Amino acid sequence: MATGKGNAVKAVLNTLDVRDLSVSPGGEFVLSIPKLAIKSGHILCLAGPNGSGKTTLIEALAGLQGIVSGSVNLSGKNWLDTNLRHTRAQLGYIPDDERWFIPELTAHEYLKLMAQVYADAKSCDKSTIINRSRELGQALYFKQFDQPLLTLSHGNKKKVQIIAGLMHQPDVILVDEIRNGLDPLAIIAVEEILRIEAKRGAIIIAASHDLWWSQRLATDIVLLMEGRLIVQATTKSLIAKHGSIESLFLETMKQSLGAKA
Amino acid sequence: MTGGLLGAMVFNTFGRGSNRPKQATVRRLAGLAGLLIIVALVTFRVISSFELPPNLPIGWLFCLTILTTQLIVIVSTLLARPAMITAKSSLSDWLIVVPLLAHQRWLAWHMPTLILVGLITGSVIPSFMSLAMRAGLPIPLFVLATSLGVISGLGAGTYAIAGKWWLSLGVLTAYTIGLWQIFEKASLTIGYDSLQTQMYLGIVLALILVPYIWLSRMVATIHQGLVSRTLKNRYQSRRASGLPWLLTAFFRKAALRTTTYTSLAIGAVLAIAIKWQGIPVGDGAPLVWVASLLVAISITDLRGLAETHNPPEIVAIRGTSAYLQQLVLAAYLYGTLIALPFIYLAVTSGASKGQFFVSLVIHLALAVALGTLIGSILVPTRRDISGQFLAGLLCLGGLLGLAKLPVQISQPGDTGSLLLLVTFVVMVFVIMIEKGRNNYSWRSN
Numbered sequence: 001m002a003t004g005k006g007n008a009v010k011a012v013l014n015t016l017d018v019r020d021l022s023v024s025p026g027g028e029f030v031l032s033i034p035k036l037a038i039k040s041g042h043i044l045c046l047a048g049p050n051g052s053g054k055t056t057l058i059e060a061l062a063g064l065q066g067i068v069s070g071s072v073n074l075s076g077k078n079w080l081d082t083n084l085r086h087t088r089a090q091l092g093y094i095p096d097d098e099r100w101f102i103p104e105l106t107a108h109e110y111l112k113l114m115a116q117v118y119a120d121a122k123s124c125d126k127s128t129i130i131n132r133s134r135e136l137g138q139a140l141y142f143k144q145f146d147q148p149l150l151t152l153s154h155g156n157k158k159k160v161q162i163i164a165g166l167m168h169q170p171d172v173i174l175v176d177e178i179r180n181g182l183d184p185l186a187i188i189a190v191e192e193i194l195r196i197e198a199k200r201g202a203i204i205i206a207a208s209h210d211l212w213w214s215q216r217l218a219t220d221i222v223l224l225m226e227g228r229l230i231v232q233a234t235t236k237s238l239i240a241k242h243g244s245i246e247s248l249f250l251e252t253m254k255q256s257l258g259a260k261a
Numbered sequence: 262m263t264g265g266l267l268g269a270m271v272f273n274t275f276g277r278g279s280n281r282p283k284q285a286t287v288r289r290l291a292g293l294a295g296l297l298i299i300v301a302l303v304t305f306r307v308i309s310s311f312e313l314p315p316n317l318p319i320g321w322l323f324c325l326t327i328l329t330t331q332l333i334v335i336v337s338t339l340l341a342r343p344a345m346i347t348a349k350s351s352l353s354d355w356l357i358v359v360p361l362l363a364h365q366r367w368l369a370w371h372m373p374t375l376i377l378v379g380l381i382t383g384s385v386i387p388s389f390m391s392l393a394m395r396a397g398l399p400i401p402l403f404v405l406a407t408s409l410g411v412i413s414g415l416g417a418g419t420y421a422i423a424g425k426w427w428l429s430l431g432v433l434t435a436y437t438i439g440l441w442q443i444f445e446k447a448s449l450t451i452g453y454d455s456l457q458t459q460m461y462l463g464i465v466l467a468l469i470l471v472p473y474i475w476l477s478r479m480v481a482t483i484h485q486g487l488v489s490r491t492l493k494n495r496y497q498s499r500r501a502s503g504l505p506w507l508l509t510a511f512f513r514k515a516a517l518r519t520t521t522y523t524s525l526a527i528g529a530v531l532a533i534a535i536k537w538q539g540i541p542v543g544d545g546a547p548l549v550w551v552a553s554l555l556v557a558i559s560i561t562d563l564r565g566l567a568e569t570h571n572p573p574e575i576v577a578i579r580g581t582s583a584y585l586q587q588l589v590l591a592a593y594l595y596g597t598l599i600a601l602p603f604i605y606l607a608v609t610s611g612a613s614k615g616q617f618f619v620s621l622v623i624h625l626a627l628a629v630a631l632g633t634l635i636g637s638i639l640v641p642t643r644r645d646i647s648g649q650f651l652a653g654l655l656c657l658g659g660l661l662g663l664a665k666l667p668v669q670i671s672q673p674g675d676t677g678s679l680l681l682l683v684t685f686v687v688m689v690f691v692i693m694i695e696k697g698r699n700n701y702s703w704r705s706n
Contacts, residue, residue, distance in 0.1 A: 062357075062358050063357055063358060064354050064357060064358065085361065085362055086360075088358075088360040089360040091358065091360070093358050099352075100354075100355060101355070102269045102270075102273050102352070102355075103273070104269070104272040104273050104277065104282035104283075105269055105272065105282075109269075110269075112265075113265050113266060113269055114359075116265055117266070117359055117360060117361065118360065121360035121361075148280065148282065150280075151280065
């Protein structure tokens with residue numbers, strides 16, 4: 001499987017530091033994260049029931065949600081300042097939204113545009129990024145580079161988003177339900193790619209409802225409920241204590257429902 | 262990179278819905294250009310036969326050119342809007358995440374609008390240019406006035422104020438008339454003979470006008486910072502006991518801030534113009550009507566916002582009547598804020614200031630209730646231009662209707678106005694119940 005391992009650029013050792021983060025996407029829901037630090041090379045999986053704030057947290061870290069209070073820093077720099085181009089070029093964002101690109105372009109044109117944007121922002125060579133996009137395409141079994149994005153299937157659109165999100169070898173990778181729409185082969189490939197990215201030194205934060213996938217992939221788990229951080233620990237310690245992430249999830253849900261009743 | 266990005270944005274807007282977006286973009290833009298050439302020829306023909314009165318003051322021509330250009334640009338931005346709104350939400354998010362410089366992001370987002378505005382404006386401006394030349398406006402002043410019109414029109418069209426087209430137009434008109442007064446006064450003092458003086462005055466105007474465009478954005482940004490410091494945690498309801506809390510919560514929304522700044526700007530321009538020119542206001546009847554209309558329209562916006570925006574503090578409210586109490590209180594506080602320039606006029610004006618003030622207070626009280634009622638019926642939301650327009654018309658109709666009622670609403674001591682006010686509030690309550698507002702986030706137990 002060609003995943004760009006050979007061309008991998010080692011990520012700078014970083015820590016994404018979230019402090020007293022409060023996000024209000026609308027309505028009465030408020031996401032509150034008092035403290036969360038994710039180190040370089042770690043894969044953090046966000047788990048929680050529907051509406052617990054997983055996507056809100058991912059979007060907030062991507063700069064798409066208005067922050068009510070608190071801060072997010074990447075090695076001391078304000079991560080949420082969307083005008084810090086060089087810092088923001090370290091972000092790889094793969095949302096759970098199939099409209100997340102310019103559908104009127106072909107996959108090749110879109111990836112070329114993204115390569116140019118990242119090359120400008122990171123002051124690096126565009127051809128390196130394009131080569132990397134080809135490697136990722138190969139790894140994900142994606143071939144329809146010359147097809148307009150709007151005519152691609154849901155899964156293939158997702159593959160383009162993954163390629164666009166990872167082609168510039170970002171230091172922080174945010175993914176939301178990355179498995180949605182992908183075929184089993186691509187799911188295995190994505191898992192492998194994320195592991196390689198983590199080994200390279202990237203910080204990976206993934207939101208997923210698939211707890212077994214999270215358990216397999218993550219080094220750390222965060223369990224959210226109604227916008228609050230309920231559990232934050234390493235996957236190993238949680239498995240040792242609860243048997244599996246699924247057990248932890250069910251126990252916590254029962255406790256929460258019991259408390260409400 | 263910018264070229265590729267801008268091209269992508271253009272294809273995204275004009276090629277939408279086609280399986281061959283690039284060809285569709287070229288075809289659609291060429292069709293539009295053809296249509297606009299016909300418009301340009303017709304406009305030129307019509308305007309060629311039109312003559313302005315001779316010996317118009319240059320200041321007048323200058324301001325007329327600014328206003329006309331603003332109008333053309335705002336109307337073209339309005340025409341471009343439907344093309345921009347569809348399916349753009351994820352694209353705006355995309356532009357935030359992609360590492361771009363601020364100006365690249367701005368340009369990418371507005372590029373399609375700028376193309377449309379450029380095409381439409383370009384098709385009619387030459388006709389107006391010929392008219393202004395014939396009327397005696399020097400070319401440098403025409404260029405300056407057109408540039409100012411384009412910049413301010415675009416500013417109004419593309420920034421926060423854009424949500425309220427009719428207000429944008431109103432405030433720009435009022436603002437330009439205010440500037441015209443400055444220009445006229447300065448020109449009368451200095452004289453029209455020197456082109457250099459005129460240019461100097463034009464630049465002074467530019468220095469005043471252009472910052473105005475960015476003002477609402479700037480204030481909004483500052484406000485955002487203030488909110489960030491005050492809104493600390495999930496359980497904001499603890500703070501909900503303070504009297505103006507609901508209004509404070511609504512002020513977190515840019516839409517309401519924009520309405521406020523615009524309404525205050527209109528009131529302030531009027532107040533300044535009246536004070537400056539020393540215009541006698543008498544019993545203030547026309548001003549009372551303007552103030553009432555402005556307040557009623559602003560309140561419909563506040564009411565509309567109340568339907569769509571649930572601040573976190575709302576969890577502390579128990580039931581519809583409790584919410585209505587808070588809403589009415591917020592509406593009256595907000596109405597007072599909007600009417601401040603008029604209240605100032607009423608307090609400081611000449612002989613009939615007592616009558617002016619009383620009439621103003623009674624009308625404002627009714628206007629707030631009327632605005633709340635109309636806002637409850639219609640619920641105008643942001644970007645709902647037709648809804649806002651209709652709400653404005655209903656307010657106007659409602660205020661005119663009040664004047665026709667047998668009750669003497671401007672007389673102190675008359676119970677008719679109080680009765681009307683209570684009736685409006687009760688109607689709002691009934692509408693809220695009928696609309697099943699229990700879906701709101703306040704607790705019903």
